[in-house]
Amino acid sequence: MTTKLHLACCLGVLVPCLSLVSFYDVAASPVEAGSLPRVRLNAESIGPRRIEQKTGEMVARDYAQAWQDLADSLEANRTDLLNDHFAGGAKERLTQRISEQKKNGLRTRYVDHGHQVKAVFYSPDGGEMQLQDQAQIELQVFGGQKMIYTASTTSKYLVLMTPGADRWYVRSLETVPDDAF
């Protein structure tokens, strides 16, 4: 065989093998300890209540922290990590999701590449705030050590946040169709 034929054979074997290997045993890149996902909050079109500067900063910070907690809890299969920034239906759904994926030997990794958030509703009494979030998320699902699913998507979320004693909680976090906003 000539050298070129050898090379073609090797490539012919190597390429399919690489495509198989990408679904398996790919070491995930470690998440930077202590770093929050990037959240950019735009409150220009919020109403009927205007948002105060400090409130906006708090909401952005607590929303970012909520996403960090969500990622940590889904990867570690720990529902207690949801206690700090989730409440109500969002917490119940995530708790159920974690319990069931744990029961089925799965874990989920969210690689968060940032959120473009638009605040669209703030009730006059300040008790509820609705956000539209366009998030760049890389989703990886593992069955044991084996990755069974991966996807890199731009997902749209409709979020309801409510104020607590010293922070804002995510009370509802729902993915919506691409044409929702």
Next chain:
Amino acid sequence: MPKVILTVPFSLMLLALPALGQSALRAPSSVSAGSSFSIATSGTGTAMLYLLGPSHVVKRAIELGQDLPIAGSDVVASGWYQAVACESGGCTSTTFQVLPSSPARLRFLVHPSRVPVSAPDAINATALVFDRFENTVLERTNVEFHFFSAAGSAFDRSVPTVRGIAWLQIGSTSKQGPLRVVASVGEAAEARIIQQVASEACGLRIQAISGPRTVKLQTDPVRDCGGNPLPDGTVVSFTKIDDAGRSTVDTPIRKGVASAQFAVSGRARISVACGVVLGNEISVNGERR
């Protein structure tokens, strides 16, 4: 040339090997929450199916090449789902979206629970519309708000939802008492009660009955400018200034009036206040002590 012809198809065959061996899944692009449906599969043999949703995970063995029935109870939460089928050769997946079903529930928030009468835009009512699985209904829906006051008047407002939320602001009525607010959409309805209370005291006046050494004071019935009586327990402050100095007493309204008694030395000026509202000032004469 024959060597090249042989090389390319060989490589392509190798590339195609995974495709030839793997199954495929096909799901509807969207389903309604709680509705059962099927995912079509191709291929042969058995595989492990993983259905991953926002609040639910299913894992079960399946036969490839057959339609997979998915129960409605597995897709109650709206959002994106992933269906993954894994076999020895690898995993294949598909995604689909679960959309909220029809409006069936309301979360109704009314603030404040107590409001002074005749306050413009003081009452805020916010309704969030959900389907029976607590998914936010994004489709535009009309929420009906009904208001029933203690005086017997009633009025309605219809507000369309935007992203699942309908809200309105109204002022309180001029008469104190409970204001019942009902929000409804379809068969779902929620009621709340707002207490309309008297606002600041208006025309606060005291009358005095003088004795040689003491003076008894009593206010007229304490009312706001709309004639609503201030509730019992509201604090009224009396102040007396005479030769002995200044004396004050904070006393609560009882049966609509507040009363106090002071010892008086010489000429005394007596005033009254309720919160930040001042009443009249009177002068009395007492024996010098």
Next chain:
Amino acid sequence: MRRALPIFIALVTGVLVAAGWWRAGGFALHAERSAGTAEQAVRALMADIQARNWDHAFATLDHANGIQEPDFIQEIAGTNGSLRTYSVLQSFDAWLLHEDGNHSTFRVRMNWSSAVGSLDELRDLSTVRDGNVWRVVWSKPNYPKVPLQVLPVNYLRWDVIGRRSDDWGAASVDSPQVRITSMNAVERPDRVLILGEVENEDTVPAYVNVNAALLKPDGSSLDEQGSFDAISHKLLPKQVSPYRIDFPGLRLSQVKSVRMDARALLVPASADPVISVENQSIDKDVVGRKVLKGVLVNQSGQTVNIAQVLAAFYDANGKVIWVSDGYLDQALLPQGPVPFAVSIPDEVAARVHSYHVAVNHYIAPTA
């Protein structure tokens, strides 16, 4: 030999006991308790009070004025669950005001350590020579005699029942609406103070706390403090309380702005007791300090165990320029007047145009 050991042990024990007595100030205490001079008599009395040795303290007094032991103990040790009953005499200082052959007068500053902190009391004590011994003349307490009567109490009471629902969006009751009606930042030699008044604008009672954060020019927080007990926490509807928030060690020049926060909780409350504040006037106390003094009268039928006076002082423009507070160490018996005095800094007193006094009260729960 058999007797030597017990004798030796007894001797060593005696020496050790004596050393301990001497070490504990036994000689000084003995000197104080022997009243060979007027000053010794005063110090001996204070030592007995400090040791809560009431019988010995009373025994050393001059009884010519007919003072009774129960009255003396009631006054010095406290009764009716008053603040004095939770206090001990921590230290004292006495100095001579004047003397002649057989009489002298001392001024005693007593520092009481109480449940609410350190309390100072100034008292003038006369002494009289009785043979070779000096005795303190303790003024006979004048407790008001309230005639037997029935006092109907029908003030309103509020209870809070039920439990706040965990279900978001369920029917609930809002926290009381309170409003900070005034705020003034002032500087003293060693601190910055935030003074003002807060009103319960609602129709239900409120438990109120006022907090303040001093902000630097860049908007970050310099310090955050609360009003602690310099406020009347429980406010009935439309009731107004002064508040004072202290920031020790800071200067106004460091502060760009102040962020205020008034928090209110729904609590059960009673409109009883009503306490009147009578005969208020600004005067000087025995050591020349400016004080606002007056008399509290409990108009209800229930004993008020501990009362605290809060006074807001206003300038000619109605701005709050100072807030003083002080605890009474006597209980307020029904219908019985009890005097009070709270101090005012001299430079503040010069600018005072008017004032308002609020009274905090604590009634011990009955079994």
